[in-house]
Amino acid sequence: MLGGVIAPACRLVRSLPDREVAARERFLERYPEYVETFPLGELRAREFERLERTGSVYLDYTGGGLYAASQVTLHAGLLQDSVLGNPHSGSPASALSTWHVEETRQRVLEFFRADPDEWVVVFTANASHALKLVGEAYPFVPGSRFLLTFDNHNSVNGIREYDRAQGADTRYVPMRSDSLRVTWEDLERELDAPAAGAPRLFAFPAQSNFSGVQHPLEWIGEAQERGWDVLLDAAAYVPTNRLDLSLWHPDYVALSFYKMFGYPTGVGALIARRRALEKLHRPWFAGGTITVASVQADSFVLAPGSEGFEDGTLNYAAVPAVKIGLDLLDRMGVETVHTRVRSLTGWLIEGLLSLRHANGRPLVRLYGPREQDARGATIAINFLTADGAVLDHAVVEEKASAEGISLRTGCFCNPGAGELALGLHRAELETCFGRADSCSSYEAFRTCLDPAGSGAVRISLGWVSNLADVERFLDFAAGLAV
DSSP states (O other): OBTTBOOOOTTSOOOSHHHHHHHHHHHHHHOGGGGGGHHHHHHHHHHOHHHHHHTOEEOBTTTOOOOOHHHHHHHHHHHHHOOOOOSSSOSHHHHHHHHHHHHHHHHHHHHTTOOTTTEEEEEESSHHHHHHHHHHHSOOOTTOEEEEESSOOHHHHTHHHHHHHTTOEEEEEOOOTTTOOOOHHHHHHHHTSOOOSSOEEEEEESBOTTTOBBOOTHHHHHHHHTTOEEEEEOTTTTTTSOOOTTTOOOSEEEEESHHHHSOOSSOEEEEEEHHHHTTOOOSOOOTTTEEEEETTTTEEEEOSGGGGGSOSSOOTTTHHHHHHHHHHHHHHOHHHHHHHHHHHHHHHHHHHHHOBOTTSOBSEEEESOSSSTTBOSEEEEEEBOTTSOBOOHHHHHHHHHHTTEEOEEEOTTOHHHHHHHTTOOHHHHHHHHHOGGGGGOHHHHHHHHTTSOOOEEEEEOOTTOOHHHHHHHHHHHHTTOO
Protein backbone atom coordinates (compact mmCIF):
# COMPACT_ATOMS: atom_id res chain seq x y z
CA MET A 1 0.00 0.00 0.00
CA LEU A 2 1.20 3.51 -0.83
CA GLY A 3 -0.82 6.35 0.66
CA GLY A 4 -3.90 4.13 0.86
CA VAL A 5 -3.51 3.08 -2.78
CA ILE A 6 -2.56 -0.39 -3.93
CA ALA A 7 0.75 0.02 -5.72
CA PRO A 8 0.97 -1.40 -9.25
CA ALA A 9 2.58 -4.82 -9.28
CA CYS A 10 5.61 -5.27 -11.45
CA ARG A 11 4.48 -8.60 -12.89
CA LEU A 12 0.99 -7.48 -13.92
CA VAL A 13 0.00 -6.76 -17.47
CA ARG A 14 -1.14 -3.15 -17.21
CA SER A 15 -1.99 -2.16 -20.76
CA LEU A 16 -5.51 -3.59 -20.92
CA PRO A 17 -8.29 -0.99 -21.01
CA ASP A 18 -9.88 -2.11 -17.74
CA ARG A 19 -6.54 -1.85 -15.99
CA GLU A 20 -6.01 1.60 -17.49
CA VAL A 21 -9.37 2.66 -16.11
CA ALA A 22 -8.55 1.20 -12.72
CA ALA A 23 -5.18 2.95 -12.66
CA ARG A 24 -6.83 6.26 -13.54
CA GLU A 25 -9.39 5.83 -10.77
CA ARG A 26 -6.69 5.08 -8.22
CA PHE A 27 -4.62 8.01 -9.45
CA LEU A 28 -7.50 10.50 -9.17
CA GLU A 29 -8.35 9.16 -5.73
CA ARG A 30 -4.76 9.75 -4.69
CA TYR A 31 -4.41 13.11 -6.47
CA PRO A 32 -7.89 14.65 -6.90
CA GLU A 33 -6.38 18.08 -7.65
CA TYR A 34 -5.29 16.71 -11.04
CA VAL A 35 -8.85 17.31 -12.25
CA GLU A 36 -8.12 21.04 -12.10
CA THR A 37 -5.49 20.58 -14.80
CA PHE A 38 -7.76 19.04 -17.44
CA PRO A 39 -7.43 22.19 -19.65
CA LEU A 40 -3.81 21.14 -20.19
CA GLY A 41 -5.08 17.81 -21.48
CA GLU A 42 -7.28 19.70 -23.92
CA LEU A 43 -4.24 21.76 -24.96
CA ARG A 44 -2.31 18.57 -25.60
CA ALA A 45 -5.08 17.08 -27.74
CA ARG A 46 -5.38 20.28 -29.74
CA GLU A 47 -1.77 21.42 -30.06
CA PHE A 48 0.42 18.33 -29.56
CA GLU A 49 -1.34 15.79 -31.79
CA ARG A 50 2.08 14.74 -33.05
CA LEU A 51 2.76 12.94 -29.77
CA GLU A 52 -0.09 10.49 -30.26
CA ARG A 53 0.42 10.26 -34.02
CA THR A 54 4.05 9.23 -33.60
CA GLY A 55 3.48 7.14 -30.48
CA SER A 56 6.01 9.26 -28.60
CA VAL A 57 6.40 9.41 -24.84
CA TYR A 58 8.41 12.51 -24.07
CA LEU A 59 10.06 12.50 -20.65
CA ASP A 60 12.90 15.00 -21.02
CA TYR A 61 11.28 18.35 -20.22
CA THR A 62 14.26 19.37 -18.09
CA GLY A 63 16.37 18.97 -21.20
CA GLY A 64 13.93 20.95 -23.33
CA GLY A 65 10.24 21.74 -23.40
CA LEU A 66 7.81 20.87 -26.19
CA TYR A 67 6.21 23.58 -28.30
CA ALA A 68 2.57 23.88 -29.27
CA ALA A 69 1.62 23.92 -32.94
CA SER A 70 0.05 27.37 -32.59
CA GLN A 71 3.32 28.87 -31.39
CA VAL A 72 4.97 27.94 -34.67
CA THR A 73 1.96 29.02 -36.75
CA LEU A 74 1.67 32.42 -35.09
CA HIS A 75 5.38 33.08 -35.35
CA ALA A 76 5.48 32.00 -38.98
CA GLY A 77 2.60 34.37 -39.71
CA LEU A 78 4.42 37.24 -38.04
CA LEU A 79 7.54 36.58 -40.11
CA GLN A 80 5.58 36.23 -43.34
CA ASP A 81 3.69 39.48 -42.76
CA SER A 82 6.63 41.58 -41.54
CA VAL A 83 9.78 43.10 -42.94
CA LEU A 84 12.33 42.83 -40.16
CA GLY A 85 15.84 44.25 -40.29
CA ASN A 86 18.91 44.47 -38.11
CA PRO A 87 17.87 46.55 -35.06
CA HIS A 88 21.11 48.57 -35.14
CA SER A 89 19.71 51.08 -37.59
CA GLY A 90 16.93 53.64 -37.98
CA SER A 91 15.26 52.17 -41.07
CA PRO A 92 11.58 51.10 -41.00
CA ALA A 93 12.56 47.42 -41.01
CA SER A 94 15.01 48.00 -38.17
CA ALA A 95 12.50 50.03 -36.20
CA LEU A 96 9.95 47.22 -36.46
CA SER A 97 12.48 44.70 -35.17
CA THR A 98 13.37 47.01 -32.30
CA TRP A 99 9.69 47.41 -31.44
CA HIS A 100 9.18 43.64 -31.27
CA VAL A 101 12.33 43.19 -29.17
CA GLU A 102 11.32 45.87 -26.68
CA GLU A 103 7.74 44.63 -26.50
CA THR A 104 9.02 41.14 -25.72
CA ARG A 105 11.43 42.54 -23.15
CA GLN A 106 8.52 44.18 -21.35
CA ARG A 107 6.45 41.00 -21.64
CA VAL A 108 9.22 39.03 -19.91
CA LEU A 109 9.24 41.49 -17.02
CA GLU A 110 5.46 41.30 -16.79
CA PHE A 111 5.45 37.48 -16.78
CA PHE A 112 7.93 37.34 -13.92
CA ARG A 113 6.19 40.22 -12.11
CA ALA A 114 9.37 42.24 -12.20
CA ASP A 115 9.15 46.00 -11.70
CA PRO A 116 10.88 47.65 -14.71
CA ASP A 117 12.24 50.32 -12.37
CA GLU A 118 14.16 47.57 -10.54
CA TRP A 119 14.83 44.93 -13.23
CA VAL A 120 16.26 44.77 -16.73
CA VAL A 121 16.12 41.92 -19.26
CA VAL A 122 19.22 41.00 -21.26
CA PHE A 123 18.46 38.61 -24.11
CA THR A 124 21.03 35.83 -24.44
CA ALA A 125 21.47 32.64 -26.43
CA ASN A 126 20.42 30.50 -23.45
CA ALA A 127 20.82 30.19 -19.67
CA SER A 128 24.46 29.15 -20.01
CA HIS A 129 25.21 32.34 -21.93
CA ALA A 130 23.46 34.38 -19.25
CA LEU A 131 25.58 32.72 -16.55
CA LYS A 132 28.74 33.35 -18.56
CA LEU A 133 27.90 37.06 -18.81
CA VAL A 134 27.80 37.28 -15.03
CA GLY A 135 30.90 35.16 -14.48
CA GLU A 136 33.15 37.00 -16.90
CA ALA A 137 32.04 40.46 -15.77
CA TYR A 138 31.67 40.03 -12.00
CA PRO A 139 34.29 42.14 -10.18
CA PHE A 140 36.26 39.31 -8.61
CA VAL A 141 39.48 40.41 -6.94
CA PRO A 142 41.90 38.78 -4.49
CA GLY A 143 39.86 38.33 -1.32
CA SER A 144 36.61 37.78 -3.23
CA ARG A 145 34.67 34.56 -2.74
CA PHE A 146 32.53 32.56 -5.11
CA LEU A 147 30.22 30.31 -3.10
CA LEU A 148 28.10 27.64 -4.73
CA THR A 149 26.35 24.42 -3.81
CA PHE A 150 27.49 20.94 -4.84
CA ASP A 151 24.21 20.86 -6.76
CA ASN A 152 24.82 23.13 -9.75
CA HIS A 153 24.84 22.92 -13.51
CA ASN A 154 28.26 23.01 -15.15
CA SER A 155 27.46 26.44 -16.55
CA VAL A 156 27.52 27.67 -12.95
CA ASN A 157 30.51 25.53 -11.95
CA GLY A 158 32.44 27.06 -14.84
CA ILE A 159 32.30 30.51 -13.25
CA ARG A 160 34.99 29.29 -10.84
CA GLU A 161 37.51 29.63 -13.68
CA TYR A 162 36.82 33.37 -13.84
CA ASP A 163 37.11 33.94 -10.09
CA ARG A 164 40.30 31.88 -9.80
CA ALA A 165 41.87 33.84 -12.65
CA GLN A 166 41.39 36.97 -10.52
CA GLY A 167 42.84 35.39 -7.37
CA ALA A 168 39.47 34.84 -5.69
CA ASP A 169 38.44 31.81 -3.65
CA THR A 170 35.90 29.16 -4.68
CA ARG A 171 33.93 27.37 -1.97
CA TYR A 172 31.34 24.58 -2.29
CA VAL A 173 28.54 23.98 0.20
CA PRO A 174 28.13 20.20 0.74
CA MET A 175 24.86 18.27 0.50
CA ARG A 176 23.36 15.33 2.35
CA SER A 177 23.94 12.16 0.34
CA ASP A 178 20.48 10.74 1.09
CA SER A 179 18.20 13.69 0.32
CA LEU A 180 20.63 15.62 -1.93
CA ARG A 181 19.67 18.73 0.01
CA VAL A 182 21.85 21.40 1.61
CA THR A 183 21.33 21.99 5.32
CA TRP A 184 20.87 25.55 6.49
CA GLU A 185 23.61 25.03 9.08
CA ASP A 186 26.19 24.19 6.39
CA LEU A 187 25.15 27.11 4.22
CA GLU A 188 25.00 29.57 7.11
CA ARG A 189 28.54 28.62 8.12
CA GLU A 190 29.84 29.60 4.69
CA LEU A 191 27.72 32.73 4.41
CA ASP A 192 28.96 33.91 7.81
CA ALA A 193 32.64 33.23 7.12
CA PRO A 194 34.81 36.32 7.72
CA ALA A 195 34.97 38.58 4.68
CA ALA A 196 37.72 40.90 3.51
CA GLY A 197 35.32 43.47 2.12
CA ALA A 198 35.79 42.24 -1.45
CA PRO A 199 32.80 41.40 -3.70
CA ARG A 200 31.24 38.01 -2.97
CA LEU A 201 28.93 35.98 -5.21
CA PHE A 202 26.65 33.13 -4.11
CA ALA A 203 25.11 30.91 -6.80
CA PHE A 204 22.55 28.13 -6.53
CA PRO A 205 19.79 26.53 -8.61
CA ALA A 206 16.17 27.15 -7.70
CA GLN A 207 15.64 23.54 -8.78
CA SER A 208 18.20 20.83 -9.35
CA ASN A 209 18.42 19.61 -12.92
CA PHE A 210 19.70 16.29 -11.51
CA SER A 211 17.33 15.35 -8.68
CA GLY A 212 14.47 17.85 -8.85
CA VAL A 213 15.31 19.17 -5.36
CA GLN A 214 14.06 22.72 -4.93
CA HIS A 215 16.39 24.79 -2.81
CA PRO A 216 14.83 27.46 -0.58
CA LEU A 217 14.42 30.83 -2.22
CA GLU A 218 14.69 32.30 1.27
CA TRP A 219 18.44 31.82 0.85
CA ILE A 220 18.42 34.87 -1.43
CA GLY A 221 17.58 37.35 1.31
CA GLU A 222 19.69 35.56 3.92
CA ALA A 223 22.76 35.85 1.70
CA GLN A 224 22.11 39.46 0.72
CA GLU A 225 21.71 40.50 4.35
CA ARG A 226 25.23 39.15 4.88
CA GLY A 227 26.66 41.16 2.01
CA TRP A 228 26.54 38.60 -0.80
CA ASP A 229 25.36 39.12 -4.36
CA VAL A 230 23.10 36.24 -5.44
CA LEU A 231 23.00 34.49 -8.80
CA LEU A 232 19.93 32.25 -9.24
CA ASP A 233 19.94 29.56 -11.91
CA ALA A 234 16.22 29.31 -12.66
CA ALA A 235 16.42 27.25 -15.86
CA ALA A 236 14.98 24.04 -14.39
CA TYR A 237 12.55 25.84 -12.09
CA VAL A 238 10.54 28.26 -14.20
CA PRO A 239 8.96 25.77 -16.64
CA THR A 240 6.67 24.40 -13.90
CA ASN A 241 6.89 26.91 -11.05
CA ARG A 242 6.05 30.58 -10.62
CA LEU A 243 9.11 32.77 -10.05
CA ASP A 244 7.66 36.00 -8.72
CA LEU A 245 10.32 38.70 -8.78
CA SER A 246 8.11 41.04 -6.81
CA LEU A 247 8.63 38.64 -3.88
CA TRP A 248 12.15 37.36 -4.51
CA HIS A 249 15.00 39.69 -5.38
CA PRO A 250 18.13 37.80 -6.47
CA ASP A 251 20.68 40.03 -8.14
CA TYR A 252 20.90 37.90 -11.28
CA VAL A 253 18.53 35.29 -12.76
CA ALA A 254 19.44 33.00 -15.67
CA LEU A 255 16.91 31.04 -17.75
CA SER A 256 16.20 29.53 -21.17
CA PHE A 257 12.83 30.00 -22.86
CA TYR A 258 12.93 26.71 -24.78
CA LYS A 259 12.87 24.88 -21.46
CA MET A 260 9.64 26.68 -20.61
CA PHE A 261 7.68 26.19 -23.82
CA GLY A 262 9.91 24.57 -26.41
CA TYR A 263 10.14 27.35 -28.99
CA PRO A 264 12.19 29.30 -29.89
CA THR A 265 15.48 27.64 -29.15
CA GLY A 266 18.51 29.90 -29.07
CA VAL A 267 16.95 32.60 -26.89
CA GLY A 268 17.42 32.92 -23.14
CA ALA A 269 17.66 35.76 -20.68
CA LEU A 270 19.64 37.29 -17.88
CA ILE A 271 17.15 39.14 -15.70
CA ALA A 272 19.16 41.43 -13.45
CA ARG A 273 18.48 44.11 -10.91
CA ARG A 274 19.60 47.40 -12.40
CA ARG A 275 22.01 48.19 -9.58
CA ALA A 276 23.48 44.67 -9.81
CA LEU A 277 24.02 45.00 -13.56
CA GLU A 278 25.98 48.19 -12.90
CA LYS A 279 28.44 46.18 -10.78
CA LEU A 280 29.51 44.09 -13.76
CA HIS A 281 32.56 45.11 -15.79
CA ARG A 282 32.59 43.62 -19.25
CA PRO A 283 36.02 42.28 -20.33
CA TRP A 284 35.46 43.30 -23.94
CA PHE A 285 33.11 45.20 -26.22
CA ALA A 286 31.41 44.17 -29.43
CA GLY A 287 29.06 45.37 -32.10
CA GLY A 288 25.83 46.45 -30.47
CA THR A 289 27.27 46.79 -26.98
CA ILE A 290 28.79 50.25 -27.36
CA THR A 291 27.51 53.77 -27.94
CA VAL A 292 30.74 54.74 -29.68
CA ALA A 293 34.20 53.26 -30.16
CA SER A 294 37.38 54.68 -31.70
CA VAL A 295 40.49 53.06 -33.14
CA GLN A 296 42.65 56.18 -33.10
CA ALA A 297 41.51 57.36 -29.67
CA ASP A 298 41.73 53.79 -28.42
CA SER A 299 38.54 54.24 -26.41
CA PHE A 300 34.90 53.19 -26.25
CA VAL A 301 31.70 53.95 -24.34
CA LEU A 302 29.61 50.95 -23.33
CA ALA A 303 25.89 51.22 -24.06
CA PRO A 304 23.75 51.53 -20.92
CA GLY A 305 21.53 48.80 -19.51
CA SER A 306 20.76 45.63 -21.43
CA GLU A 307 22.30 46.78 -24.71
CA GLY A 308 25.75 46.76 -23.15
CA PHE A 309 25.46 43.00 -22.66
CA GLU A 310 23.77 41.92 -25.88
CA ASP A 311 26.77 41.07 -28.03
CA GLY A 312 26.48 41.51 -31.76
CA THR A 313 23.04 41.34 -33.33
CA LEU A 314 20.19 39.85 -31.35
CA ASN A 315 18.25 36.94 -32.79
CA TYR A 316 15.62 39.52 -33.68
CA ALA A 317 13.61 37.17 -35.88
CA ALA A 318 13.20 34.66 -33.04
CA VAL A 319 12.71 37.01 -30.07
CA PRO A 320 9.04 37.76 -30.91
CA ALA A 321 8.29 34.04 -30.53
CA VAL A 322 9.15 34.37 -26.83
CA LYS A 323 6.12 36.60 -26.31
CA ILE A 324 3.91 34.08 -28.11
CA GLY A 325 5.14 31.31 -25.78
CA LEU A 326 4.73 33.40 -22.66
CA ASP A 327 1.19 34.35 -23.68
CA LEU A 328 0.23 30.69 -24.13
CA LEU A 329 1.83 29.61 -20.85
CA ASP A 330 0.09 32.47 -19.08
CA ARG A 331 -3.28 31.41 -20.49
CA MET A 332 -2.76 27.88 -19.26
CA GLY A 333 -1.36 29.08 -15.93
CA VAL A 334 2.01 28.20 -14.43
CA GLU A 335 0.21 27.23 -11.23
CA THR A 336 -1.93 24.78 -13.20
CA VAL A 337 1.18 23.28 -14.77
CA HIS A 338 2.71 22.98 -11.30
CA THR A 339 -0.32 21.11 -9.96
CA ARG A 340 -0.28 18.74 -12.92
CA VAL A 341 3.37 17.76 -12.73
CA ARG A 342 3.31 17.54 -8.94
CA SER A 343 0.51 14.97 -9.10
CA LEU A 344 2.14 12.96 -11.88
CA THR A 345 5.53 13.05 -10.18
CA GLY A 346 4.10 11.70 -6.94
CA TRP A 347 2.35 8.87 -8.78
CA LEU A 348 5.44 8.04 -10.82
CA ILE A 349 7.72 7.90 -7.78
CA GLU A 350 5.26 5.68 -5.91
CA GLY A 351 4.97 3.37 -8.89
CA LEU A 352 8.72 3.10 -9.46
CA LEU A 353 9.50 2.40 -5.83
CA SER A 354 6.87 -0.35 -5.75
CA LEU A 355 8.50 -2.35 -8.54
CA ARG A 356 10.26 -5.55 -7.49
CA HIS A 357 12.13 -8.39 -9.10
CA ALA A 358 10.72 -11.89 -8.72
CA ASN A 359 13.09 -12.42 -5.76
CA GLY A 360 11.59 -9.42 -3.97
CA ARG A 361 14.53 -7.07 -4.47
CA PRO A 362 13.79 -3.50 -5.61
CA LEU A 363 14.04 -2.71 -9.29
CA VAL A 364 14.69 1.01 -8.85
CA ARG A 365 17.06 3.16 -6.81
CA LEU A 366 15.89 6.76 -6.43
CA TYR A 367 18.35 9.61 -5.95
CA GLY A 368 16.97 12.46 -3.91
CA PRO A 369 13.71 13.01 -2.03
CA ARG A 370 10.70 10.72 -2.18
CA GLU A 371 8.35 13.29 -0.72
CA GLN A 372 6.61 15.98 -2.79
CA ASP A 373 7.53 18.95 -0.62
CA ALA A 374 10.21 21.19 -2.16
CA ARG A 375 10.86 18.95 -5.15
CA GLY A 376 10.13 19.37 -8.83
CA ALA A 377 9.15 17.04 -11.66
CA THR A 378 12.68 15.79 -12.32
CA ILE A 379 13.43 12.27 -11.11
CA ALA A 380 16.88 10.64 -11.13
CA ILE A 381 17.03 6.86 -10.78
CA ASN A 382 18.98 3.78 -11.68
CA PHE A 383 17.56 0.38 -12.46
CA LEU A 384 18.99 -2.54 -10.52
CA THR A 385 19.46 -6.15 -11.55
CA ALA A 386 18.00 -8.97 -9.47
CA ASP A 387 21.30 -9.27 -7.59
CA GLY A 388 21.39 -5.53 -6.77
CA ALA A 389 23.90 -4.36 -9.40
CA VAL A 390 23.25 -1.20 -11.39
CA LEU A 391 21.87 -1.81 -14.87
CA ASP A 392 23.92 0.22 -17.36
CA HIS A 393 21.97 3.40 -18.01
CA ALA A 394 23.06 3.33 -21.65
CA VAL A 395 21.26 0.01 -22.02
CA VAL A 396 18.15 1.51 -20.42
CA GLU A 397 18.23 4.42 -22.84
CA GLU A 398 18.59 2.08 -25.80
CA LYS A 399 15.63 -0.05 -24.68
CA ALA A 400 13.50 3.04 -23.99
CA SER A 401 14.30 4.52 -27.39
CA ALA A 402 13.19 1.31 -29.06
CA GLU A 403 9.77 1.82 -27.44
CA GLY A 404 9.46 5.47 -28.43
CA ILE A 405 10.31 6.82 -24.97
CA SER A 406 12.57 9.87 -24.83
CA LEU A 407 14.47 10.26 -21.56
CA ARG A 408 17.93 11.38 -20.50
CA THR A 409 20.88 9.41 -19.13
CA GLY A 410 24.31 10.36 -17.77
CA CYS A 411 25.08 13.00 -15.14
CA PHE A 412 23.12 15.80 -16.84
CA CYS A 413 25.93 18.40 -16.67
CA ASN A 414 25.63 18.37 -12.86
CA PRO A 415 28.76 16.60 -11.62
CA GLY A 416 28.45 17.57 -7.96
CA ALA A 417 25.00 16.06 -7.45
CA GLY A 418 25.91 13.11 -9.65
CA GLU A 419 29.14 12.30 -7.83
CA LEU A 420 27.43 12.48 -4.45
CA ALA A 421 24.38 10.45 -5.48
CA LEU A 422 26.44 7.75 -7.17
CA GLY A 423 28.97 7.47 -4.36
CA LEU A 424 31.97 8.61 -6.39
CA HIS A 425 34.92 9.76 -4.30
CA ARG A 426 37.59 12.34 -4.93
CA ALA A 427 40.45 9.85 -5.08
CA GLU A 428 38.94 7.73 -7.83
CA LEU A 429 37.90 10.82 -9.80
CA GLU A 430 41.41 12.26 -9.58
CA THR A 431 42.82 8.92 -10.72
CA CYS A 432 40.64 8.94 -13.81
CA PHE A 433 41.45 12.57 -14.59
CA GLY A 434 45.13 11.65 -14.29
CA ARG A 435 44.91 8.91 -16.90
CA ALA A 436 45.55 10.26 -20.38
CA ASP A 437 43.28 7.72 -22.04
CA SER A 438 40.40 8.62 -19.70
CA CYS A 439 40.31 12.17 -20.96
CA SER A 440 40.09 11.15 -24.61
CA SER A 441 36.31 10.80 -24.48
CA TYR A 442 33.34 10.61 -22.15
CA GLU A 443 33.07 6.86 -22.71
CA ALA A 444 36.73 6.36 -21.77
CA PHE A 445 36.27 8.35 -18.57
CA ARG A 446 33.07 6.45 -17.78
CA THR A 447 34.82 3.13 -18.29
CA CYS A 448 37.51 4.24 -15.84
CA LEU A 449 34.89 4.83 -13.15
CA ASP A 450 33.05 1.55 -13.63
CA PRO A 451 31.94 -0.52 -11.82
CA ALA A 452 31.19 2.34 -9.41
CA GLY A 453 28.92 3.72 -12.12
CA SER A 454 29.00 7.14 -13.75
CA GLY A 455 25.47 8.05 -14.54
CA ALA A 456 21.77 7.70 -13.94
CA VAL A 457 18.44 7.75 -15.75
CA ARG A 458 16.48 11.00 -15.61
CA ILE A 459 12.76 11.29 -16.19
CA SER A 460 11.28 14.78 -16.22
CA LEU A 461 7.70 15.89 -16.73
CA GLY A 462 6.34 19.10 -18.20
CA TRP A 463 3.34 21.15 -19.13
CA VAL A 464 1.59 18.59 -21.36
CA SER A 465 2.65 15.39 -19.61
CA ASN A 466 -0.28 13.15 -18.75
CA LEU A 467 -1.12 9.97 -16.89
CA ALA A 468 -0.75 7.88 -20.05
CA ASP A 469 2.92 8.98 -20.33
CA VAL A 470 3.57 7.96 -16.74
CA GLU A 471 1.75 4.63 -17.07
CA ARG A 472 3.59 3.81 -20.26
CA PHE A 473 6.92 4.44 -18.59
CA LEU A 474 5.89 2.31 -15.61
CA ASP A 475 5.00 -0.48 -18.04
CA PHE A 476 8.43 -0.12 -19.62
CA ALA A 477 10.12 -0.14 -16.23
CA ALA A 478 8.19 -3.22 -15.12
CA GLY A 479 9.49 -5.00 -18.21
CA LEU A 480 13.07 -4.61 -16.95
CA ALA A 481 12.34 -6.88 -13.97
CA VAL A 482 13.37 -10.54 -13.90
